[in-house]
Amino acid sequence: MTDMPDLRVAGVQAPRKDAREKVTGAARYTVDVDLPGMLHAKLLRSPVAHARLTRIDARAARDLPGVHAVLTRDDLGGLQPTYGYFIKDQPIVAMDKLRYVGDPIAAVAAQDEVTAVRALELITFEYEELDPVPDVASALRVGAVELFEDAPMGIVPAYGRGASAELRPRPNVCYRFAYETGEDDAFDHCDHVFEDDFVFGRQQHFHLEPFVTVAREENGQIEIWTSSQNPFPLRKELSRVFQHPENRIRVHVPYVGAGYGAKNNCKTEPIAILLARLSGRPVRFCMTNEENFLTQTQHAAKIRIKTGVMADGTFVARAGEILLDSGAYADASPLVAEKAGYRLHSLYKWRHVKTVCDCVMTNTSPAGPFRGFGGTQASWASESQIDMIARRLNIDPYDLRLKNLLALGDPYVPGESGMDSDIGEGLRLVADRIGYHGRIRTPGRGMGLSIGFKDSGGVNKPASARIKISTTGAIYLQCGSIEIGQGITTALSAITAEILNAPAERVHYPDVDTDHTPFDQGTNASSGIVVMGQAVARAANEVKARVLEFAAGQLDCDVSELTLDDWNIRRGNESHPLNLMIMRTYGGTGFEFTGEGYHKAEMDHEAPLETRCVAWEYGWGAAEVEVDEQTGLIKVLQLVVSGDAGRAINPAVCRGQDEGSAVMGLGGALFETMLYDGVTLANGNALTYRVPLATDLPENFVSILQEQGHGPGPFGSKGVGEGCMLPVASAIANAVEDAIGVRVTEMPLTPERVLAAIDARNST
Amino acid sequence: MTEQIELFVNDEEHFITVDTSEMLVDVLRDRLGLKGAKIGCDRGVCGACTVLVNGDPTASCSTFAWRVDGARIVTIEGLAGEEGALDPVQQAFFEAGALQCGYCTPGMILLAKSLLARNPHPDRAEITDWMGANICRCTGYKMIIDAVEIAAATGEGQ
The missing domain is CATH 1.10.150.120 ([2Fe-2S]-binding domain)
Known part of the structure; x- marks a missing residue:
């Protein structure tokens, strides 16, 4: 551990900045926004998975009293009506084809939701059904029907050393990412080469606040309140879709009732805006929880890994193929593919790595960003296989990991940044805590370990912040990080207060409003501390320098003689209240000091993703399970997870991130997945899609917050919030094999799959 | 169809005419401006809409307003002193x-x-x-x- 600076505000236990509003019910979310004359929108969705839309007639709906606007494909004139990240393939409402059960066909804005639903029933449409493509295997079958006959508009970004990508490399694959380093004859020199297949399930984010937008258009200005994680990229995309200047689109983001990745880019926004334009009235479009399932999901995946090792357990080479189920539209699939492909070989020393990740289109709900962002899929396969190899070589999985792990400072791959945690130290912590070493064997019980990781800070991601201080010392921290539950307003306010030597209560964090808030690329990729945190620290240092320079001028002395003490200037034993000094100079109307801060990792063509990873986010996990061989039921007796915050700006907030992500991982490990019966989602609601409850917590559930001190963020901090999700499923699968000698390679680890594995063992 | 009901919400008496299809959560949020109760799943599963009805935790998204005529209701806004x-x-x-x-x-x-x-x-x-x-x-x-x-x-x- 490195020496840490003494801190006064940051790094100490303090209440969350949003706690009072949230415990009193005063916190306001987009669902609470209520404008005068506001209409309510509802959506007609496709009943079929794959069809050509031949006719649509909405006249009767338009004539229904109380209906103010109806939106169909006939109302998209003058727009660029499709959106997406690298590939712009998703229409606001269906144009030529219907591509999944739930694909939007038409929307209505009416005086209330009941009238809107009645109007939808009056819309008639006809379609010619096409062969549905329910899953990855059928999508890749020779001669399979294509979801897109023509290539949608798309781009491949620049990649650096070893990385490459391709649009539409084969039918029904919208994007392929590949990464390679070292010589592939490395496999020829291995004592053993193991090849294993894994299947990853499909979680739904299940954010409790649904997708929701309130929109209005007045005097040529589009104004929205929306539950979004990335208002600035959203504004840019809306500007392109609506062919409307960015500075005439204003995005407000109140508190967000969570997202876990789902609330990036266009969701409810285009339809709400278009209905507001068509009706001339403000429109609220709030989806139901069921509609969330039809809007955004995690990527299911099939993963094959080939790993070459020496007899003594030395790792040599790793190659992998990942097939991501992207659903009906590309959405963020290309970005997820980058990260899944880039992370599959994991944090070990290899002489050769080669990975290909394909984004496969199917007639199911669109898959997009999900906490872990490809790292969850990669960690599941990689860390399961590490244990399988250990058993084949008769080496303890703990020892096999330690033997091959990258050391602190080792670059992840050539051209990449170095490891910024002692990974072995984290493994030792969780193993010791669970009692891994020297455990007494009990039939039916076992222990497993895993190390998940992802990069933190995004790729080539800029952030800017502004800090203003008024005459009376009121501090405004203006930056675009969205408070989505992760505690970013608490953390960034603490960093500001620490640098300005002020109490945290003096810092106000205004709601994000794209007309006034400096640019940020989005609240995602665990970037709040390592990217925005650095911009905020710079802004704080700049405004502090301005205040001190002003005071030095007033006191006719050198800046070095002065310090800022709350809102006073200290010079030796003298204390000068700043409010008085300011009014002496600027008069009784006062003044504001302003500081700006900016941060972005430098472009680097030697780095595979064009910038070196800002920080590495690790999640160490250890599980103890008891498996009932009669029922196949896994009982998790102990779950120990650990993350490294570098330096925790608020330890309780970090703990909450680690525990919350671990429990989300536990759900995905044991029972959470979207079940498709062919192309029909069978469990797309809160009654049938089971998420973890308090009663699902393992009896001994522990999170250990490490502060190893190597983060690039302020005071040595780095991002948390995703890491502890990553090791859970593989730690449990590894524990199951330790307990009863069977390997389950498909998530979630349901009793049926455990029983099938037991049957397979017994029949051999 | 409408019905006149009486609710004691956070110790305040309200006489409200409700449609018989109207849910308690909508009365609280849209009529009384008590936005603390949230709609999450809208199926009585997630509990984001929980309020106390005569002391019992109740999913207000799945409770018809007329069913709680005469009840004492406590919402989050009623807790702070x-x-x-x-x-x-x-x-x-x-x-x-x-x-x-x-x-x-x-x-x-x-x-x-x-x-x-x-x-x-x-x-x-x-x-x-x-x-x-x-x-x-x-x-x-x-x-x-x-x-x-x-x-x-x-x-x-x-």
Whole structure:
């Protein structure tokens, strides 16, 4: 551990900045926004998975009293009506084809939701059904029907050393990412080469606040309140879709009732805006929880890994193929593919790595960003296989990991940044805590370990912040990080207060409003501390320098003689209240000091993703399970997870991130997945899609917050919030094999799959 | 069809004409401006809409307003005392940092209130069991259970 600076505000236990509003019910979310004359929108969705839309007639709906606007494909004139990240393939409402059960066909804005639903029933449409493509295997079958006959508009970004990508490399694959380093004859020199297949399930984010937008258009200005994680990229995309200047689109983001990745880019926004334009009235479009399932999901995946090792357990080479189920539209699939492909070989020393990740289109709900962002899929396969190899070589999985792990400072791959945690130290912590070493064997019980990781800070991601201080010392921290539950307003306010030597209560964090808030690329990729945190620290240092320079001028002395003490200037034993000094100079109307801060990792063509990873986010996990061989039921007796915050700006907030992500991982490990019966989602609601409850917590559930001190963020901090999700499923699968000698390679680890594995063992 | 009902919401009496299809959550949020109760799943599963009806935790999204005619209803807005002093359960959630996005928090706090009213000194297993009625997707529950333990220890419900 490195020496840490003494801190006064940051790094100490303090209440969350949003706690009072949230415990009193005063916190306001987009669902609470209520404008005068506001209409309510509802959506007609496709009943079929794959069809050509031949006719649509909405006249009767338009004539229904109380209906103010109806939106169909006939109302998209003058727009660029499709959106997406690298590939712009998703229409606001269906144009030529219907591509999944739930694909939007038409929307209505009416005086209330009941009238809107009645109007939808009056819309008639006809379609010619096409062969549905329910899953990855059928999508890749020779001669399979294509979801897109023509290539949608798309781009491949620049990649650096070893990385490459391709649009539409084969039918029904919208994007392929590949990464390679070292010589592939490395496999020829291995004592053993193991090849294993894994299947990853499909979680739904299940954010409790649904997708929701309130929109209005007045005097040529589009104004929205929306539950979004990335208002600035959203504004840019809306500007392109609506062919409307960015500075005439204003995005407000109140508190967000969570997202876990789902609330990036266009969701409810285009339809709400278009209905507001068509009706001339403000429109609220709030989806139901069921509609969330039809809007955004995690990527299911099939993963094959080939790993070459020496007899003594030395790792040599790793190659992998990942097939991501992207659903009906590309959405963020290309970005997820980058990260899944880039992370599959994991944090070990290899002489050769080669990975290909394909984004496969199917007639199911669109898959997009999900906490872990490809790292969850990669960690599941990689860390399961590490244990399988250990058993084949008769080496303890703990020892096999330690033997091959990258050391602190080792670059992840050539051209990449170095490891910024002692990974072995984290493994030792969780193993010791669970009692891994020297455990007494009990039939039916076992222990497993895993190390998940992802990069933190995004790729080539800029952030800017502004800090203003008024005459009376009121501090405004203006930056675009969205408070989505992760505690970013608490953390960034603490960093500001620490640098300005002020109490945290003096810092106000205004709601994000794209007309006034400096640019940020989005609240995602665990970037709040390592990217925005650095911009905020710079802004704080700049405004502090301005205040001190002003005071030095007033006191006719050198800046070095002065310090800022709350809102006073200290010079030796003298204390000068700043409010008085300011009014002496600027008069009784006062003044504001302003500081700006900016941060972005430098472009680097030697780095595979064009910038070196800002920080590495690790999640160490250890599980103890008891498996009932009669029922196949896994009982998790102990779950120990650990993350490294570098330096925790608020330890309780970090703990909450680690525990919350671990429990989300536990759900995905044991029972959470979207079940498709062919192309029909069978469990797309809160009654049938089971998420973890308090009663699902393992009896001994522990999170250990490490502060190893190597983060690039302020005071040595780095991002948390995703890491502890990553090791859970593989730690449990590894524990199951330790307990009863069977390997389950498909998530979630349901009793049926455990029983099938037991049957397979017994029949051999 | 409409019906005239009487509700005692946070100790205030309201006479309201409701449509018989109207849900309690909509009356609270849209008629009375009490936005603390949230709609999450809208199926009585997640508990973000939990309010106390005659002391019982109730999914207001799945309760017809006319069904609670004459009832005493407590929403999150009714807990804080004079000059904004937090109720002990609110205080415990505040101190323990037992919240993230906050969307489930009003429902969780009211659920905990109803537990402590019945059982002022629950053990951890009883707390876990009771709090298992509502969904929090952010926290992983442990800090929520901690908060209820703190509230119990400070004598809430006695």
